[in-house]
Amino acid sequence: MKTFKTLKLKIRQFSIKYFIILIPIFGIIALIALSALLNLTSDKSIKISTKNAQKSCRDWNNYEQIYKEMIRKGPGENGTAVILTDDNELALNKKLFSATGFGVVVSDRISVNRSIKDTRHPNCQKYLYPEELPNVSIIIIFYNEVFSVLQRTLHSIVNRTPPELLHEIILVNDMSSNSELYDPLEDYVLDNFPNTTIRIKNLLERKGLIVTRLEGAEIATGEVLVFFDSHTEVNVNWLPPLLTPIKANRRLATNPTIDYFSPETFKVDGAPHYSDRGAFDWELIWHQLSRKVPDGYNKLKPYPNPIMLGCAFAIDRKFFMEELDGYDRDFRIWNAENYELSFKLWLCADGLYEVPCSRITHTFRTLNPSRSNVPYDYLGRNFKRLVEVWFDDHKDVVYDRNRERYDKIDPGDLNRPKSVRARLNCKNFKYFLDYVIPELIMKYPIDKKVPVFASGQIKSMLNVSYCMDFVKGQNNETARLKNCKEGDIPESQYFRMTFHKNIVFGHTELCLDAYNINFLECHYTEFGNQFWRFNLKSNMINNGSDDNKSCLTADFEEHKLYMKTCNVSDINQKWKFSYQNSTALNDWENIYGYEKYFYAGQEINWNSMLPLEYDEECSMD
Ligand SMILES: *[C@@H]1O[C@H](CO)[C@@H](O)[C@H](O)[C@H]1NC(C)=O
Numbered sequence: 185m186k187t188f189k190t191l192k193l194k195i196r197q198f199s200i201k202y203f204i205i206l207i208p209i210f211g212i213i214a215l216i217a218l219s220a221l222l223n224l225t226s227d228k229s230i231k232i233s234t235k236n237a238q239k240s241c242r243d244w245n246n247y248e249q250i251y252k253e254m255i256r257k258g259p260g261e262n263g264t265a266v267i268l269t270d271d272n273e274l275a276l277n278k279k280l281f282s283a284t285g286f287g288v289v290v291s292d293r294i295s296v297n298r299s300i301k302d303t304r305h306p307n308c309q310k311y312l313y314p315e316e317l318p319n320v321s322i323i324i325i326f327y328n329e330v331f332s333v334l335q336r337t338l339h340s341i342v343n344r345t346p347p348e349l350l351h352e353i354i355l356v357n358d359m360s361s362n363s364e365l366y367d368p369l370e371d372y373v374l375d376n377f378p379n380t381t382i383r384i385k386n387l388l389e390r391k392g393l394i395v396t397r398l399e400g401a402e403i404a405t406g407e408v409l410v411f412f413d414s415h416t417e418v419n420v421n422w423l424p425p426l427l428t429p430i431k432a433n434r435r436l437a438t439n440p441t442i443d444y445f446s447p448e449t450f451k452v453d454g455a456p457h458y459s460d461r462g463a464f465d466w467e468l469i470w471h472q473l474s475r476k477v478p479d480g481y482n483k484l485k486p487y488p489n490p491i492m493l494g495c496a497f498a499i500d501r502k503f504f505m506e507e508l509d510g511y512d513r514d515f516r517i518w519n520a521e522n523y524e525l526s527f528k529l530w531l532c533a534d535g536l537y538e539v540p541c542s543r544i545t546h547t548f549r550t551l552n553p554s555r556s557n558v559p560y561d562y563l564g565r566n567f568k569r570l571v572e573v574w575f576d577d578h579k580d581v582v583y584d585r586n587r588e589r590y591d592k593i594d595p596g597d598l599n600r601p602k603s604v605r606a607r608l609n610c611k612n613f614k615y616f617l618d619y620v621i622p623e624l625i626m627k628y629p630i631d632k633k634v635p636v637f638a639s640g641q642i643k644s645m646l647n648v649s650y651c652m653d654f655v656k657g658q659n660n661e662t663a664r665l666k667n668c669k670e671g672d673i674p675e676s677q678y679f680r681m682t683f684h685k686n687i688v689f690g691h692t693e694l695c696l697d698a699y700n701i702n703f704l705e706c707h708y709t710e711f712g713n714q715f716w717r718f719n720l721k722s723n724m725i726n727n728g729s730d731d732n733k734s735c736l737t738a739d740f741e742e743h744k745l746y747m748k749t750c751n752v753s754d755i756n757q758k759w760k761f762s763y764q765n766s767t768a769l770n771d772w773e774n775i776y777g778y779e780k781y782f783y784a785g786q787e788i789n790w791n792s793m794l795p796l797e798y799d800e801e802c803s804m805d
Pocket residue numbers: 253254255262301302
């Protein structure tokens with residue numbers, strides 16, 4: 185292991201070397217940046233001589249790599265977008281996008297070694313972590329992943345992970361049909377990563393994300409398992425902060441903060457520094473709630489995360505495989521396993537913590553070839569297994585959302601997951617709601633019959649044969665004016681003006697947003713672009729917060745909707761819902777507002793949030 189002295193020596197050599205190259209390239213900006221970095225390193229030598237020194241804390245930043253990446257130039261470097269201009273390339277890219285969910289031409293153009301911007305909070309650079317940390321087996325499973333995307337995942341890991349902590353990388357191929365992912369991948373790995381143990385396991389049968397991950401975990405021999413999706417790029421110094429809590433307490437798990445890159449342009453967008461808490465609604469859709477920590481808590485320290493997203497996390501191998509029994513092996517394809525593991529961690533062990541100074545970038549594909557064409561409701565089945573094992577007296581809250589769906593699903597044999605829960609003597613589901621995520625039932629009330637102000641079709645009063653209609657685009661869902669369907673209200677014309685004072689599409693979590701008159705994930709705030717008011721007297725749908733200044737207006741020529749200054753005589757601004765609760769609408773100011781309805785008298789004491797159950801070996805304060 186490098187000592188601090190030699191590490192610093194290396195920094196010097198590098199900085200001097202690159203100083204000379206950099207001046208003409210970046211000029212004054214680079215000079216400032218470099219001198220800031222050099223200052224930082226000298227800061228560290230001061231820090232190391234203080235209280236942390238005797239505890240063998242180490243600056244794990246790999247400055248050699250950081251400098252190397254700072255001077256890289258080319259498409260997509262520093263996480264920038266690549267925009268194609270050539271018509272042929274655009275056409276090919278579009279074609280491949282619909283087959284894979286990725287801009288393949290764009291990906292192929294970007295170096296496998298590309299740099300991405302350091303999205304950490306600047307203070308993260310200065311923290312020290314223990315010198316001794318457990319090593320990791322990184323498990324990456326894939327099904328028909330785009331070759332260059334997978335290559336970039338591997339290079340980013342090898343480039344930005346301390347070799348002494350990287351025990352191995354395990355690739356598990358879930359029986360892809362793309363032949364590039366067999367021999368060419370093996371050759372690529374042998375040629376490019378001679379100094380890293382990379383093992384490849386090819387499954388002979390499609391097993392889905394969940395069982396495929398377990399297949400990887402079964403052959404792993406590192407001390408800690410890290411699970412990654414195959415479209416992930418790790419950021420600077422991502423691993424030591426992620427391992428530090430696990431070293432101190434092997435019965436908890438950690439997840440990095442997850443930034444996002446676009447599957448079209450590969451542009452990286454950083455998540456907020458003090459990110460969010462994972463949660464779910466009662467239709468079991470994953471959501472983020474805003475982050476709450478006790479007063480005075482250093483926000484860059486790991487903090488409790490109720491529900492993991494699942495695309496990236498670290499967990500002690502023996503704890504996961506032997507104590508927690510991994511995942512439910514009868515979950516199919518994808519989804520529910522992240523809830524299951526989060527419940528296990530919070531109800532049967534010491535929890536899950538998100539680490540703000542550990543960052544990776546990941547993408548959500550809008551199209552996923554591995555999940556289409558599954559001929560049965562695997563997701564409903566997974567959810568039913570999850571609910572049967574974990575939800576105790578809250579099972580019906582989920583089932584009542586969709587009786588028709590759940591009644592006909594046979595969840596299969598639940599013996600094994602149920603006996604794991606019994607063996608671990610886990611707490612009940614109520615504990616999770618009361619102590620791990622007390623804000624959940626405020627955001628997602630258990631009683632689905634919370635009154636709505638108005639619902640059904642939204643008809644123009646100028647021409648009652650026109651209704652607002654939900655139009656699904658490729659990446660955008662917009663509201664348009666279309667002919668009102670008669671008879672049963674069609675799905676695309678059913679809206680609800682809820683107690684949140686939002687206009688929600690059906691029973692989804694998509695809310696009408698005034699900025700582009702499209703549907704975006706609901707914010708649930710009583711301000712901003714999703715805060716509306718329906719005025720029963722004027723029949724106008726106006727801005728909930730700007731004093732009647734702008735109103736939803738029909739454009740019959742273009743069949744669209746837009747916001748325009750309110751004018752009570754303008755009949756293009758008059759609307760009618762199929763159902764209107766006049767009692768509620770007439771009492772608008774006084775009732776139901778989300779904040780009023782749910783937070784009233786229900787103070788949450790964030791100071792009593794579960795404290796982190798580990799000793800900080802190298803203080804972050
Ligand atoms: C990378 O991008 C970030 C912001 O997007 C910028 O602050 C930084 O200077 C860039 N780094 C390089 C080496 O260009």
